[in-house]
Amino acid sequence: MDLNETQPAVVVSSPPGRISLRPMTLSDVDDYMVWATDAEVARFCSWEPCTSREEAIKYITDSVLTHPWLRAICLEDDRPIGYILIMPVDKIRKEIGYVLARKYWGKGFATEAVRLVTAEVFKAMPEVERLEALVDVDNVGSQRVLEKVGFTREGVMRKFIVMKGSVRDMVMFSFLPTDPFK
Numbered sequence: 001m002d003l004n005e006t007q008p009a010v011v012v013s014s015p016p017g018r019i020s021l022r023p024m025t026l027s028d029v030d031d032y033m034v035w036a037t038d039a040e041v042a043r044f045c046s047w048e049p050c051t052s053r054e055e056a057i058k059y060i061t062d063s064v065l066t067h068p069w070l071r072a073i074c075l076e077d078d079r080p081i082g083y084i085l086i087m088p089v090d091k092i093r094k095e096i097g098y099v100l101a102r103k104y105w106g107k108g109f110a111t112e113a114v115r116l117v118t119a120e121v122f123k124a125m126p127e128v129e130r131l132e133a134l135v136d137v138d139n140v141g142s143q144r145v146l147e148k149v150g151f152t153r154e155g156v157m158r159k160f161i162v163m164k165g166s167v168r169d170m171v172m173f174s175f176l177p178t179d180p181f182k
Contacts, residue, residue: 019112021071024064024083028072029056031080035101044139045099046163073100073113084113086121092129094121098145110145115181118149122177133173136163146173150182 024032035041036050036059050056064070068088072080082100089095096117100110121131135142137156147153151173160170 018076019109019116020074020076020078021084021113021116022074022078024060024070024072024080026057026060026065028080029053029060032056032060034103035082035099038102041099041102044136044142044163048164071117073098073109081109082113084117086117086131089132092127093132094125094128094130095132095134096121097133098142105141110142111148114145115149118151118175119181129176131175134160134170135173137169137171143171143173148182149175150179151175152179 070085084098
């Protein structure tokens with residue numbers, strides 16, 4: 001899980017085998033379109049809903065395939081239902097983010113993916129002291145995912161970010177290598 005490498009072909013599976021994580025490919029474009037075109041899914045994301053297949057292909061080519069660590073969240077049939085990513089903050093901190101097709105909300109898939117990646121980050125990158133997540137104050141579902149994994153809610157970062165033209169409050173969550181999973 002080296003953040004300096006682009007998309008190594010490591011596949012990680014959850015213990016019950018409900019999901020697996022793998023690098024996204026351009027052939028995932030139709031599955032990507034399911035969540036990327038959904039305004040409700042994009043509501044708390046930095047990106048606007050995708051409006052065409054061509055736009056999706058360009059986004060995958062320019063942003064997904066070149067991302068240092070982004071994985072498709074796949075069901076048993078290897079079809080992506082969302083993605084999860086790790087972004088560098090600095091030498092000892094990384095940030096986690098994820099998105100899931102609305103059809104799969106509330107079924108535990110995001111929680112499984114976050115748990116898998118959180119465990120792997122600290123094994124693969126022993127220099128990491130802190131994994132962070134910033135969540136919009138109104139994104140209660142995503143906050144719940146992090147709490148179920150064992151992330152600590154540290155507080156509200158007031159007027160923290162401009163998102164889609166609006167100044168937003170964000171909730172800061174963290175997970176340390178010594179923290180227990182729930």
